[in-house]
Amino acid sequence: MEIFRALATLAEPPAPEHARLVELLDLPGAPDGPGGVEYAELFLFQLYPYASVYLGDEGKLGGEARDRVAGFWRALGREPPPDPDHLAVLLALYADLCEQEHAERDPARRLLWRNSRQALLWEHLLSWLPPYLDKLAEIASPFYQAWGRLVQESLLTEASELGGLPQVPSSIREPSPLREMAVGDPAAFLDQILAPRRCGMILVRADLIRAASELDVPVRIGERRGVLETLFSQEPLGTLRWLEREALNSASRHRSWRERVGPVADFWAAQAEAAAATLASTVKTMDSLRR
């Protein structure tokens, strides 16, 4: 499945060789030149393409979520690369597994390769890509939007050809609830907001700038945690209400995936709805304390 290798390559910093791939894939326009402005904006500043960011409780690169992906590489008998959970690496691995399956003559071993491919698809790709690709469609440049659509279409085609979801991916079997804000300690609460798995939504820099504009609060553009804190310190209730709306909007977007990815969509929607409820009750508590 060469298409996955080509899509993987396009998730790396732009190089002159990309032009040929873009043409072969009928993608519109081209990724920007060697400076990689659009690439850097999307993958380095807004939407980090690592499974661990979306599947880990902390919403950060690495940790247990990355170890789980690295474990998958080892289970395949491969040395995990330095970034085992990067989207590009996972897509390229998917292409490799397709090739290995097709090259295998022994039917039993062929089935094993097919099962590995299915496990990679659901456990480590489709478990987090629905909300990721939605956000990408929202913020990316036209080129990367088209790339994202092709990634989505290719993976979903694979999913349906492989016969759907064998079981709920282990990484999203258990919910990770958003914990209520402790009185006088908003910091830990705000940390959770930026962990997609906990609050069922992905908040990128662009979202927080939008929040600032909607709440009419000045912020310095910097790391997300700092921006969120600035918003909260100036407009606590307004910020929480804005987050609650975002969570509800996210939940309805996640639900729209239900037909295609079933329980994965349910998980993300449930997380977002639970987060919205927690945010609402936090607003209520804070409001009552104010009075």
Added chain:
Amino acid sequence: MVDLKRLNERLSAAKSEVEARGETFYPGPSRIHLAAFPPKERWDDWVELDSRSWPKRVEKRYMLVPTTCFNCESACGLLAYVDRDTLQIRKFEGNPEHPGSRGRNCAKGPATLNQITDPDRILHPLRREGPRGSGKWAPVSWDQALDDIAGRIRQAIQEGRPNEVMYHVGRPGEDGFTERVLAAWGVDGHNSHTNVCSSGARAGYHLWMGLDRPSPDHANAQVILLVSSHLEAGHYFNPHAQRILDGKHRGAKLIVLDTRLSNTATHADYWLAPWPGSEAAILLSFARHLIQGRTYNREFVRRWWNWGEYMQKVHPQVTPSFDNFEQLLDSLYAEYTFEFAAGESGVEARTLAEVAQVLSRAGTRLSTHTWRSASAGNLGGWQVARTLFLLNALMGAVATEGGTYPNAWNKFVPRPIHQPPHPKTWNELTWPAEYPLALNEMSFLLPHLLKDGRGKLAVYFTRVYNPVWTNPDGFSWIEVLTNEELVGLHVALTPTWSETAFFADYILPMGHASERHDLHSYEQYDGQWIGFRQPVMRAVRERGGGQVGDTRAVNPGEVWEENEFWIELSWRIDPDGSLGIRQYFESKERPGEKLGIEEYYRYIFENSVPGLTERAAAEGLAPLDYMRRYGAFEIRKQVGSVHEEVVPQAERDDLKIDEWGRAYTRTQPPANPNVVPIPPLEPDSDGRRRVGIEVDGKILRGFPTPSGRLEFYSRVLADWGWGEVAIPTYIRSHIHPANLIAGEMVLISTFRLPVQIHTRSANSKWLDEIAHTNPLWIHPVDARRVAVQSGDLLRVETEIGHFVVKAWVTEGIRPGVVACSHHMGRWKLTDLGQRQAMATVSLDHRGVAWQLQRKQGVHPYPSSDPDTLRIWWTDVGVHQNLTFPVHPDPISGQHCWHQAVRVRRADPGDRPGDIAVDTGKAREVYQKWLGFTRPAHRHSPDATRRPYWLLRPLRPVREAYRLKQPAPAAASPI
């Protein structure tokens, strides 16, 4: 709906078509992480954003040219980023095509940029004005300097004084290049720094396997055992450290023996901090555990150890069966219990037992390494390497995946265009008869040997070498370097100012990593590679279609590359060819003309590197162009167990097998383009060549040792008077507690700082900013006793003087031991010199009483580099080595660095960096240690100066090995 099937087919077809043309379809290796590199297809025109233009996005275009780092010995690959607009090198990064370093570098690699742009570097040849050491210099032309030097060398050779020409090397350049130059001149004039560095470890390894370096396969090990701080410093540390981490990621356990809490120790699963010098006792307790529990690899020991020879020579009354040997082995090491080792080392017996258990589970995947550390610190330190390798030999972890290989199997030295014959002379100034088993030249004794009247020097080259600063007893060096009777002409070949260069007659500027040619190959994993160092601007000029005749045309100032220098000098020594020298520096393509550097390397790459021609042709390149473009080539991967290779029938003409199973043949050795040094093996009495060893009925290659096997018992040691230490054993160090006087502590002075390398890295501003001083590590218990806190001044008194140093109170060192790092305490006498790391000092002496006092630390100064105005540090540490007398190990010849010292609060008038030394006492210590030797005159079994089998740089003809002089002073046992 997109037709995915159609897209797939299009992609596959396009990929096949592109790859059929020999091009790459996808743009090289993944570039999403820090280990990403510019794909080699785009090295000619690589585009990055200019960081200085931020936040504007300005594109910068580079040409990427590979070369090899010239800081430590690892020879890691560098990529020079040459600005295509200005043709200046803007930065150095790693070369991903280099099989050893794999694109990764330590801090010293990128800091090459500082070295080439250092405002204080030497750019022109200089000749001294006034007395030697007076600090006055005048420019001189290369022609004048070359004619003067060549004239003196020619005269010495013509007058039968070849031993008065000496070349003394610090950082080696190309494997064997200068040895061949000296051989062509017919002088036994090679002198190295190795006996202040690695001779101890080399001796331990050499005696076991015939080859003097280990090549551990850390990446595939189950257990990694380091008697070193190898994750942060030392030889090959970058290539090895990354493989140690690979091994750890795969689940290997890391065991580190280091008295100090080094950065390496912090990464260990087991850190053992022994009393210095007790390391061999610990290693033998591990060996005993394996032996007593019969958990060693008995089959390997039976097949590959020379136990039969041991039994016949040492226990002739016992039937020489393996069962009997195993019983002897039990008793030989019975005394090395964990409790004994705990008593010697201070490490708890139960910890040793636990670590021994871990070791015993390694199987053949035990990688071990020591290089300097304990082997270089202690009397008998060579037994540290020997007892460490004993563990490999017991486990059968020798030349196995995850085990430790002999270096020569993982190294490739291509046969050069000319190979001159061995010199016919023997130089007593480098190979004195008292040290017949010394692995390398007794370099650090040179001042004493000259003072003894054993010879003198007409022309003495120091080449990227700084003995006044690096060696012990530096004032004795100054005494002989300023004596024009003993040293007629001192030529310092150096890229930077050094304490030794101040006492030269000529300073000739040599190039840094991007300004010189060299060819390297080092054992860094189980494979063989070559790395090519090249003058970067020469490669740039040639890629642009230009021609460069002489590298001075493209280097800064008049900086020359060394190979061209030696060729030119040799022609001037023998301009008409009448001395027989010139022929080795002539072109083969244009007979009678001077050999050019292009031809020299073209010959090697086209004739002596298997597979390179084919690989280059696949890219449409000639071999030399391939090396200029990529900088490295891997010749073989997974060389494997050479000793187990069956000798082919074609090599068995008139095969004879002797009583020890050694196989001899009349077949000439097959042509081998790899000329890596292998010790010569004696032919049989009929002149047949040794070809292998019979093991269980098969003729195998075996090891290049006298017995053909791994030598548990060294007959060489026994035959040359050292029978009591002929098997791996524990020698109590000169700083063993029993040898200390009340109140004395042990000073560890050899450890390195991860970002510095001897003296040359001092001209790297980035490295100097990170590390520029060397306070004395002292444990809180000792600090309380001496009543000092961090920052207070201490006086450290050695056998011959004292130095004044700041205290650093830390629990990272054992009580009773203090430590002071290498690299620091650089000094200069005037403003001339390196100004970022050298203090200005006064140097005075009355007779043998020497004093060095700091007049001024470093400070900001204006220069071509605005950063020199931003220097914020003043303290550059202390030059402790000046206060150390020479301690030559009587067997390996290694200087035993550890010092017995007294540490007390400094006197009121003391200033940091102050030094006082009595060189008269230094002479006494030299003579005392000379008394430990067993000279060849008394102990040689065959009236020769040295076992012919032992490796020796620049080996003379066999006839020169015969003893001629009467016996020197009497010897006494250790």
